[in-house]
Amino acid sequence: MADRVKVCLILEGSYPYITGGVSSWAHQLIGELEDIDFVLFTISPAADQPVHYDLADNVVAHHDLVLSQPRSSKKRTTDKKLLLKIKSIHDSLFAGSMPDIGALVKDIPVGHSLSSEAMGSPAAWEMITSRSQLKNPAYPFADYFWAWKSAHDMIFNILAAALPEADLYHAVSTGYAGLAAINAKIRLDKPFILTEHGLYHKEREMEIRKTPFIRGYQRDMWINIYNTLSKMCYRYADLIITLFEHNRRLQLELGAPEQKTRVIPNGIDTGRFMVKREKREGFHVGLVGRVVPIKDIKTFISMARIISDDIPEACFHCIGPTDEDEGYYEDCKILVKSLRLEEKFKFTGRQNVLEYYSFLDVLLLTSVREAQPLVILEAYCAGVPVVSTRVGNVPELLDFDDRFIAPPKDALHLARGVKYIYEHQEEMAGLIEENRERVLSFYERKSLHQAYRDIYQEYGAS
Known part of the structure; x- marks a missing residue:
């Protein structure tokens, strides 16, 4: 019997600690590929987070790196050549070129962080102060220094970091997860596979631009760092996978070699979502998702107020966990009360979504950011039409039908889509069948997981 392939799956800020699309994808992939062994290398913001998933038997090890935790060095290096290499890399980045970090990584002792040397050496201090004067003259030096x-x-x-031994390293984003995979590729000479659900550097840029205390050149510096990490990942990865064609084209624009790129969409267990429909009294609009700002539940609530005025029998179900951002959840409850929707709008908490798919008349998605939302595929398979914001792969999933696609935060436009479905239910019957057939043909999870099995076996054997 041939040896089993061992994959080190590298994840940042998601599985197995945080529920959501990426975590569900990882959990399902591991569970489906029972003939593959997985080592989890997770990158976390804090230690001792609760695990929200039962790890499968083929998860043979789990290593968690707390990113913000200072690492103590066993010895202090006095290698001035190493520090000069760091300065040379910064000079290349400031000049707009992409440096080769291979020699630097090989020269850093495993387990030894350069933080203290990089901050304390005269060469580093001169570089930091001069860059601050050049790029950050209008803001305090302390802002630049701490950033x-x-x-x-x-x-x-x-x-x-010492990456665990594996046959290949699969990062589920660029950023710090991708950098860890680059580390493994350089040190261990093993293949590096990259899957991007969203585009990490784009997502971080959106967050940074919304953060008021990141200002001046510090904002540009953080954005440049994340763009550079993505470019480095595209350079070092052996295979670059994304979920849909639009994101692949964005990867190419940032320098991903076309011959390395491939599209593998997410899929669902179609049999599980072929539910028996049971019409209930009223008109039921549901949103399946976490009560967090990125899902923009407040726009759902605002849309519910508009629809309630036009469709008195309408009622609304927010189906998903409410405990991930308690402050935001409280704000949403206050908005429901202020719009006098207490009798019509319900927060269900975690539920079996199949029960709701059996009677929902519309699934709504109000997110301000998504990659390829699986809830749309689930709803289609269950026979539920969808109205959504124009994010990620949504336009393609909704067949570019502008009747059912709205700009983010546009409650009125979303309400028009919901009202159209209410008023054209005979027309919707045909569209529902078309959508279900498309999911069955192109988004069956087992066949998409087989694509990853083939990749693991090909690159793991090499």
Whole structure:
């Protein structure tokens, strides 16, 4: 019997600690590929987080790196050549070129973070102060210093990490997970597979631009760091996978070699979502998702107020966990009360979504950011029409039908889509069948997982 392939799956801020699309994908992939062994290398913001998934038997090990936790060095290096290499890499980045970090990574002792040397050496201090004067003259030096230190502490922690032994390394984003995979590829000479659900550097940029205390050149520095990490991942990865064609084209624009890129969409267990429909009295609009800002539940509530005025029998179900951002959940409850929707709008908490798919008349998605939302595929398979914001792969999933696609945060436009479905239910019957057939043909999870099995066996054997 041939040896089993061992895959190190590298995840940042998701599985198995946080529920959501990426975590569900990882959990299902591991569970489906029972003939593959997995080692989890997770990158976390804090230690001792509760695990929200039961790990499968083929998860043979789990290593968690707390990114913000200072790493103690066994010895202090006095290798000035190493510090000069760091400065040379920064000079290349400031000049707009992409440096080769291979020699630097090989020269860093495993387990040894360069943070203290990089901050304390005269060469580093001269570089930091001169860059601040050049790029950040209008803001205090302290702002620049602490931003620089925070970013480089995390980078050096990743480059110091000892990755577990595996046949290949599969990062589920660029960013710090991708940097860890680069570390493994350089040190261990093993293949690096990259899957991007969303585009990490784009998502981080959106967050940074919305954060008021990141200002001046510090904002540009963080954005440049995340763009550079993505470019490095595209350079070092052996295979670059994304969920849909639009994101693949964005990867190419940032420098991904076309011959390395491939599209493998997410899929669902279609048999599980072929539910028996049971019409209930009223008109039921549901949103399946966490009560967090990225899902923009407040726009769902605002839309519910508009629909309630036009469709008195309408009622609304927010189906998903409410405990991930308690402050946001409280804000949403206040908005429901202020719009006098207490009798019509319900937060269900975690539920068996199949029960709701059996009677929902519309599934709504109000997210401000998504990649390829599986809830749309689930709803289609269950025979539920969808109205959504224009995010990620939604336009393609909704067949570019503008009747059912709205700009983010546009409650009125979303309400028009919901009202159209209410008023054209005979027309919807045909569209529902078309959507179900499309999911059955192109988004069956087992066949898509087989694509990953083939990749693991091909690259793991090499």
